[in-house]
Amino acid sequence: MKQASKIIRQHILSLLADGQFHSGELIAQQVNLSRTAVAGHISQLADWGLDVFKVKGKGYRLNQGFALLSAEHIKKHLRRPGLSMIQVEPVLPSTNAEMKLRIAKARHDLADGDVILAEVQTDGKGRHGRKWTAPVGGSLTMSMYWSFPDGYQSMAGLSLLVGVAICEALRKFNIEDAQLKWPNDIYLNGRKLAGVLIEVEGQIGATAHSVIGIGLNVNVPDTQYDVGQPHSDLTGYLGETPDRNRLAAAVIESLREMLPEFTQQGFGKFVPYWEALDLFADKKIVLQMGDKRFSGIDRGVDQSGALLVETEDGITRFHGGEVSLRGI
Incomplete structure (x- = not known):
């Protein structure tokens, strides 16, 4: 995204963040653009997940205001x-x-x-x-x-x-x-x-x-x-x-x-x-690693961060990678 557009959208975002109505005309004056151009920028913000709605005669407003990160x-x-x-x-x-x-x-x-x-x-x-x-x-x-x-x-x-x-x-x-x-x-x-x-x-x-x-x-x-x-x-x-x-x-x-x-x-x-924070401590779990499935009891982790799973064959260590984990 071009720096100019970035600055304009940041300005519009800062205006709308208070959760109050802002007229398209006022926003246009603030960013020195036409109301049509402002509408385009707000449409892009909406595409990015900003919950903006427009009321005729009042302008634009967020569904819920929020405090900007600073x-x-x-x-x-x-x-x-x-x-x-x-x-x-x-x-x-x-x-x-x-x-x-x-x-x-x-x-x-x-x-x-x-x-x-x-x-x-x-x-x-x-x-x-x-x-x-x-x-x-x-x-x-x-x-x-x-x-x-x-x-x-x-x-x-x-x-x-x-x-x-x-x-x-x-x-x-x-x-x-x-x-x-x-x-x-x-x-x-x-x-x-x-x-x-x-x-x-x-x-x-x-x-x-x-x-x-x-x-x-x-x-x-x-x-x-x-x-x-x-x-x-x-x-x-x-x-x-x-x-x-x-x-x-x-x-x-x-x-x-x-x-x-x-x-x-x-x-x-x-x-x-x-x-102490383990969600599945001492519970039965299933791990999916590619096409292979492993089940056992969650026995914590070792010093390398590997998951320790108790199976019929004893304790097996699982490292990262394509492993998903869910409780039974």
Whole structure:
């Protein structure tokens, strides 16, 4: 998308975010365009998931207003706001894709903990290339950069560590009962609340440059949105919509606290934390790996983050890849 269009849509988004009516004429004056051109930009925003409706004589209004993400506001909730870059983009195809582009272009300019957030993700992805649906203003979509000097092998268990960090951040919002589904999903009330997507750039034997992608449902009512599986959101659980800037800061802070120790010592220390949050602990499960199915009892994880499944033949370890997991 051209920079000019990006700026115009960001301006329109900031105007509509208050949930009040704004006339097409007023918006046109603000962005110095014709009302027809404004209508085109709003139509594009609607295509991206913005729930805009128009009333003759009143103008445009969002079905529900929301507080925009703001790097400045996020930093206010961080103990060390200058430690790394916090950047908010109005529209991106994917925060992970954007971070990977920056790794390719300017690896030396990135610092561990740098974060990109987006109000609108037009092509967000989950594991196995599944589409991540994120309504505008209703989710937290972000990617953090972190480097691993000892290479790809030192990242074992990273997605599990990120899940633990997210659950720790949620405690600051009085959410004590979030759980983890191996290897990278966060559940609340037995339904998916958030997902983690780890992607890696770099050569074997050299520093691994990781992109930690997080998508978290803040206000995604299951009566209005079908994301392909049963899901939960924070608004439904709390009875009110939490401040997304404060939420983003809590997740960033939690990752900043845990990642340095994980980088140096691995996942071992965090195994008991993950197992205490395991959604299927000591339950019968089925894993689908390609055309093969395995069933057994979930017995936690090892220091590499592999899932331990008790079968008739004893304990079998399962690593990542094309593995889906569901309780029986």
